Amino acid sequence: MLTVDTRRPAGPAGRISRVETLSLGTAWRDFSYVRIHTDEGLSGIGEITHPYRGRETCSLTEAMAQRHLIGADPFDVEEIWLRMYQGDFLRGGDVGGIVVSGVDQALYDIMGKALGVPAYRLTGGACRDSVRVYANGWYTGERDPQVFAAKAKEVAARGYTALKFDPFGAGLGELSRAELRFSVDIVAAVREAVPDLDLFVEGHARFAMPTAVRLVRELEPFDLGWFEEPLPWTHIERYAELRARAAMPISGGEHFHNRYEYARLFATGAVDIIQPDLSMAGGFTEIRKLAAQADVHAMLVAPHNSNSPLCTTASVHAVLGMPNLLVLETFDGLLEPYVFDALKGVLPVTGGHIGLPERPGLGVELADEVFAEHPPSHRFWNMFKEGWEKRDR
Known part of the structure; x- marks a missing residue:
C-alpha cells in the first residue's frame, strides 16, 4: 500500500502523469501552488503557501511527486495521503503538512472535474x-x-x-x-x-x-x-x-x-x-x-x-x-x-x-502569464x- 500500484484499473481521471509548482509574489507574502496533471488531460490545483519557506514547500512537493504521486490514481485520496505521510516519515511540522494539504486539494479538484461536480x-x-x-x-x-x-x-x-x-x-x-x-x-x-x-x-x-x-x-x-x-x-x-x-x-x-x-x-x-x-x-x-x-x-x-x-x-x-x-x-x-x-x-x-x-x-x-509578471520576492x-x-x- 505504500508504493504506487498501477495494476489496479484507473478511475475516470486516469493516472497522475506530471506535477509542477508555481509561486506568485505579493507585497504581503509569496503564494505557492501545486498543479497535478493526469494522462486523461485533467489537472487540479492546491495551495502550498508557507509564509517564509516557499522554496522548501515547492521543493518537497516536487520530490514527493516522484516518490508517491506519478502513476497513482487521483481518486485514491486516502491511500495517497498515507503514502505521503507514512512513506516520507513525516512526523508533524509545517513544510510536510503544507505539501500533503496542497496535494490533497489538487486531487479533489481533479475528482470534481472528472465527475463534473463541485468539490464540495x-x-x-x-x-x-x-x-x-x-x-x-x-x-x-x-x-x-x-x-x-x-x-x-x-x-x-x-x-x-x-x-x-x-x-x-x-x-x-x-x-x-x-x-x-x-x-x-x-x-x-x-x-x-x-x-x-x-x-x-x-x-x-x-x-x-x-x-x-x-x-x-x-x-x-x-x-x-x-x-x-x-x-x-x-x-x-x-x-x-x-x-x-x-x-x-x-x-x-x-x-x-x-x-x-x-x-x-x-x-x-x-x-x-x-x-x-x-x-x-x-x-x-x-x-x-x-x-x-x-x-x-x-x-x-x-x-x-x-x-x-x-x-x-x-x-x-x-x-x-x-x-x-x-x-x-x-x-x-x-x-x-x-x-x-x-x-x-x-x-x-x-x-x-x-x-x-x-x-x-x-x-x-x-x-501562468500573471505568475511570470509577479515572481516570488x-x-x-x-x-x-x-x-x-x-x-x-
Missing part, C-alpha cells in the same frame, strides 16, 4: 446555502485606537458581520502596564466603533500565563467571540486552565498539521473552537476528520485561512457540509488586484458571505518587530 459534493455536500466569513488583515497602518476604529467601520460598510485583529503590537511573553492598557484601549475603540459586529482578538500564541490571565480579565467587557491562541502551544496543558478563567471562548489549532498533532488539543480540552487550516492540516481528507472529532468534544470549527483566495475558495468547499462550522477567515480584502487575475474563478465575498460554488472541482485555474516580516502590522517590510 465529494466532501459531504452542503448543509448551508452560504459560508459566513470574517475579515482579517484590514488594520494595516498606524497602531492607534482611532485608526483601528475607523478601519473597522470600513470593514462593516463592506458587509462583513465579523472581524479579527491583533491589538498587541510586538508584545511577547509579558506586556508592560502601559502597553497592556494601550492594547485594551484599541479593543475598546473597535468595539465602540462597530457595536453589532462579532469581534475576535488574536494572541498569536505568544503570552506567558500571568499576562494571558490578566488579558482575559481585561477583555471581558468587550463581548468577544473568541480570544485566539493566548498561550504558546508548548504550554498546551495550561490552555484548559486559562479557559476556566475566561468569560469568552478560547480558540486555536492553526499550528497543528494532522489528527495526530491535534490529539493533545482534544485530550486536554484546550479550546472551545478549533481552527484547522485546509492548507496546513491535511487538506480535505484530514479536515473532515478533525471537524468530526471536534464535534465529539462539543467544539466548534472556525478554519484558519491566512493564504490566498484559492485557499478561501477551497475552504468554502471543505466547510459547506460541516455541521459544527462557526465562521471562516479571509484575508482576500488585503490583496492586490492582480492576485485575483492570477487565480481565475475564485469565489467572491459578498455581504460578508461566500455562496455555493457551481463549477466542477474547485472551479479555479492558474493564469521571498520577503520576511517579523511579527515580533515594532510596526509589523503595517506589513510594509
Whole structure:
C-alpha cells in the first residue's frame, strides 16, 4: 500500500502523469501552488503557501511527486495521503503538512472535474446555502485606537458581520502596564466603533500565563467571540486552565498539521473552537476528520485561512457540509488586484458571505502569464518587530 500500484484499473481521471509548482509574489507574502496533471488531460490545483519557506514547500512537493504521486490514481485520496505521510516519515511540522494539504486539494479538484461536480459534493455536500466569513488583515497602518476604529467601520460598510485583529503590537511573553492598557484601549475603540459586529482578538500564541490571565480579565467587557491562541502551544496543558478563567471562548489549532498533532488539543480540552487550516492540516481528507472529532468534544470549527483566495475558495468547499462550522477567515480584502487575475474563478465575498460554488472541482485555474509578471520576492516580516502590522517590510 505504500508504493504506487498501477495494476489496479484507473478511475475516470486516469493516472497522475506530471506535477509542477508555481509561486506568485505579493507585497504581503509569496503564494505557492501545486498543479497535478493526469494522462486523461485533467489537472487540479492546491495551495502550498508557507509564509517564509516557499522554496522548501515547492521543493518537497516536487520530490514527493516522484516518490508517491506519478502513476497513482487521483481518486485514491486516502491511500495517497498515507503514502505521503507514512512513506516520507513525516512526523508533524509545517513544510510536510503544507505539501500533503496542497496535494490533497489538487486531487479533489481533479475528482470534481472528472465527475463534473463541485468539490464540495465529494466532501459531504452542503448543509448551508452560504459560508459566513470574517475579515482579517484590514488594520494595516498606524497602531492607534482611532485608526483601528475607523478601519473597522470600513470593514462593516463592506458587509462583513465579523472581524479579527491583533491589538498587541510586538508584545511577547509579558506586556508592560502601559502597553497592556494601550492594547485594551484599541479593543475598546473597535468595539465602540462597530457595536453589532462579532469581534475576535488574536494572541498569536505568544503570552506567558500571568499576562494571558490578566488579558482575559481585561477583555471581558468587550463581548468577544473568541480570544485566539493566548498561550504558546508548548504550554498546551495550561490552555484548559486559562479557559476556566475566561468569560469568552478560547480558540486555536492553526499550528497543528494532522489528527495526530491535534490529539493533545482534544485530550486536554484546550479550546472551545478549533481552527484547522485546509492548507496546513491535511487538506480535505484530514479536515473532515478533525471537524468530526471536534464535534465529539462539543467544539466548534472556525478554519484558519491566512493564504490566498484559492485557499478561501477551497475552504468554502471543505466547510459547506460541516455541521459544527462557526465562521471562516479571509484575508482576500488585503490583496492586490492582480492576485485575483492570477487565480481565475475564485469565489467572491459578498455581504460578508461566500455562496455555493457551481463549477466542477474547485472551479479555479492558474493564469501562468500573471505568475511570470509577479515572481516570488521571498520577503520576511517579523511579527515580533515594532510596526509589523503595517506589513510594509
